[in-house]
Amino acid sequence: MAEHAAHTDGHAEHKLEIFRGLVKFKTNTQKIWGVLIFLSLVTIVEVALGYIKPDLLNATFLKLKYLNWIFIILTLVKAYYITWDFMHMRDETSGLRRAVVWTAVFLIIYLIAILLVEGEYIYEVYRDAAVSTDF
Amino acid sequence: MDSTVASTGTEEQKWGGGTQPLNVSYGKMMMWFFILSDALTFTGFLAAYGFSRFKFIEEWPLADEVFNHFPFLHGTDAPMFYVALMTFILIGSSVTMVLAVDAGHQMKQKKVAFYMLLTVIGGMIFVGSQAWEWKNFIAGEYGAVTTKGGKVLQFLEVDTGKRVALQDFVEVGTREVAPYGNSQGIWFQSSGQYDATYTFEEVKKGFEANPNITIRTQQLIVNEETGASEKLVLSRADALVKLNKDGVGVVEGANLTQNEYGAPLFADFFFFITGFHGFHVFSGVIFNLLVFFNVLLGTYERRGSYEMVEKVGLYWHFVDLVWVFVFTFFYLV
Numbered sequence: 001m002a003e004h005a006a007h008t009d010g011h012a013e014h015k016l017e018i019f020r021g022l023v024k025f026k027t028n029t030q031k032i033w034g035v036l037i038f039l040s041l042v043t044i045v046e047v048a049l050g051y052i053k054p055d056l057l058n059a060t061f062l063k064l065k066y067l068n069w070i071f072i073i074l075t076l077v078k079a080y081y082i083t084w085d086f087m088h089m090r091d092e093t094s095g096l097r098r099a100v101v102w103t104a105v106f107l108i109i110y111l112i113a114i115l116l117v118e119g120e121y122i123y124e125v126y127r128d129a130a131v132s133t134d135f
Numbered sequence: 136m137d138s139t140v141a142s143t144g145t146e147e148q149k150w151g152g153g154t155q156p157l158n159v160s161y162g163k164m165m166m167w168f169f170i171l172s173d174a175l176t177f178t179g180f181l182a183a184y185g186f187s188r189f190k191f192i193e194e195w196p197l198a199d200e201v202f203n204h205f206p207f208l209h210g211t212d213a214p215m216f217y218v219a220l221m222t223f224i225l226i227g228s229s230v231t232m233v234l235a236v237d238a239g240h241q242m243k244q245k246k247v248a249f250y251m252l253l254t255v256i257g258g259m260i261f262v263g264s265q266a267w268e269w270k271n272f273i274a275g276e277y278g279a280v281t282t283k284g285g286k287v288l289q290f291l292e293v294d295t296g297k298r299v300a301l302q303d304f305v306e307v308g309t310r311e312v313a314p315y316g317n318s319q320g321i322w323f324q325s326s327g328q329y330d331a332t333y334t335f336e337e338v339k340k341g342f343e344a345n346p347n348i349t350i351r352t353q354q355l356i357v358n359e360e361t362g363a364s365e366k367l368v369l370s371r372a373d374a375l376v377k378l379n380k381d382g383v384g385v386v387e388g389a390n391l392t393q394n395e396y397g398a399p400l401f402a403d404f405f406f407f408i409t410g411f412h413g414f415h416v417f418s419g420v421i422f423n424l425l426v427f428f429n430v431l432l433g434t435y436e437r438r439g440s441y442e443m444v445e446k447v448g449l450y451w452h453f454v455d456l457v458w459v460f461v462f463t464f465f466y467l468v
Contacts, residue, residue, distance in 0.1 A: 028237050036230045040223065047219040050199065050467045058362030068468045075463040079456055086233045086452045088445075096157040100167050108178045115182045119189030126190070 015090045018081070035085045042074050166446045170453045173415075177457050180411065181464055184404045194286070194353035196397035197366070198466050200298075204271045218466050221264045222458065225416075228257025229455040232423075236448045239441025244430060247444060251427040254451065258420040265413045272405065275388030276300060278331075279395040280338055282381040287397055289351045290342070293371060299348055301385070305333045305341035331385040338385055342378060350374035353397045405465065412461055415454045422447045 016025045018035065025031035049057070049067060057067040084090045089097055157164055188195050199214035206217070235250035278301035279287040290299045328334050342348060354367040369377055386393045394402040426447050435441045 028240075029234065032230060032233050032237065036226065039226055043219065043222055043226070046463075046467060047215060050215055053363065055361040055363065071463050071467045075459055078459050082229065082452055082456050082459065086229055086455070087449055088236075093156070093158045096159060096164065096167065099157075100171050104171055104174050104178075107175055108182075111175075111178055112182045112185065115186040116189055119186040120192075122190045123192050127193075 013091075014088070018085065031085060035081050039078055039081060042078055046071060046074055160442060162446055163442065163449070166449045170449060173453065174457075177408075177411075177460070180404075180408045181460060184408060184464065187398075187400045187404065191398050191400070193355050194398060195355070196353075196401050197364070201272070201396050202268070202466060204268075206267070215466050217264070217268065218462060221261060221268075222462050224257055224261050224264065225455050225458050228254045228261070229452055231257060232448045232451045236441070236445050239435070239444040242436070242441065244433065244436050247435075247441060248427060248430045251423060251430055251444070255420055255423045255427060258416055258423060258451075262413060262416050262420065265409060265416070268409070269406075272402070273388050273390070275395045277395060278302070278333075278385065278387040280335065280378065280382045281384040281386050281393060283383055284381065285393075285399070286353045287386060287393075287395060288378065288382065289366075289395070290348050291351055291368065293347050293349050296368070301333055301338060301341075301387070304345045304348055305338050307333060308337050328385055330390075331387050333385050335382055335384050339378060339382065343375070346371065350377055352377075408461060408465070412454070412457055415457065419447070419451050419454050422450060 014028045014031070016028065016031050017023065018025075018031070018038075023034065025034055049070060053067065057070065058065055060066070061069060083101075089101070159167075202218060203212050203214045204217060205211060205213040231250045231253040235247050235254060238246035238250060277289060277298050279289045281287055290301070290304070291297060292299055349371050350369045350373075351366045352369065355364045356367050357363070358365050386395050388395060389402040389405075391399075391403055391406065393399050396402065426443055429435060429443065430441075435443060
């Protein structure tokens with residue numbers, strides 16, 4: 001299983017370390033199962049938090065509850081491992097990685113920032129102005 | 136510099152041609168760029184969802200009240216467990232997909248075929264689960280009253296605070312269908328509401344006859360003790376006034392113009408985003424099936440490369456990736 005030298009698609013080897021080298025797998029198959037376990041754990045934590053909804057996490061930071069911050073951060077963590085290990089982004093050249101990931105990250109942050117600020121503004125119009133349900 | 140020399144002297148260097156700065160095949164690179172553009176499409180949808188939610192931040196439905204069904208556990212309150220299960224199914228099929236890719240690297244035809252088959256089955260289960268989810272969402276559970284301002288009023292018991300379905304306290308009155316008949320198309324105007332079991336007047340009568348029922352509005356308020364967001368519950372007296380003053384119609388389940396859960400946009404985005412994602416899963420299943428048959432026929436064995444498995448694999452993982460975000464923003468946050 002360990003010999004991946006016969007790749008036909010130009011990759012030399014799979015990089016088998018995750019968590020910045022904290023965990024190193026012996027084979028690619030092992031890494032796949034390892035990442036599955038990690039993603040499952042994260043999902044279980046998400047569902048448990050969503051079910052229990054601890055009162056402790058209802059305080060807000062930057063208008064967002066701690067609980068929602070945790071959900072969003074855990075989602076990004078999952079997205080990272082799906083992209084890096086299932087989609088083999090870890091093994092691609094930095095050029096391809098940056099062309100895809102940076103473009104997406106920049107445009108997504110841009111779009112979300114504009115739309116959420118706008119949504120908040122319209123909420124305030126509804127709340128403070130004489131208009132009720134108009135648009 | 137010898138600017139007039141015909142030979143540029145760059146043949147051996149970076150710009151001499153023949154280099155592959157990204158070191159991927161054309162097909163894989165284009166799949167990545169397609170995924171990038173598709174990711175931006177989904178971003179547009181989810182950001183629009185966020186926009187609408189911020190716009191109606193004080194009256195958005197609580198997701199764990201809406202999605203609380205689980206197969207074979209009828210009547211049990213199981214918030215999000217079913218979507219969590221769907222998430223595991225999709226991640227699981229992602230794993231079998233990546234195992235197929237790995238087996239492809241080792242040119243093991245039978246192993247690739249086996250894992251591709253598992254992936255296809257996982258995808259089909261997921262699409263089926265989504266259909267079930269839609270069915271529950273469209274059918275609804277409790278029913279509600281719509282108001283003049285386009286909001287809904289939901290009913291609950293005064294002493295327990297539990298939701299009450301319309302069928303538990305409303306009785307269907309007489310319907311005068313016979314004098315008109317379907318062909319005139321007006322029978323529902325005079326003797327009932329065409330898209331609901333009950334008329335508003337019947338709900339009102341049932342409400343007045345049951346003193347243990349009160350109304351919950353769409354309004355979200357913050358519980359002072361716990362800090363959690365809750366729907367505003369009216370006192371019985373206020374509820375009677377509210378129902379008589381603002382109530383206009385009855386809504387059961389969900390469609391594109393109104394739903395019993397709250398803001399109409401909530402259902403619109405639910406249908407649109409999960410529908411678009413479900414369509415991606417469906418097309419992914421089709422692609423995976425095609426590749427599965429090609430693996431069986433030995434197409435890639437003859438070609439000497441299983442890169443096609445890798446390319447559909449990228450698409451399949453992307454579908455999983457999108458679901459991770461849909462799961463968070465529709466069901467958790």
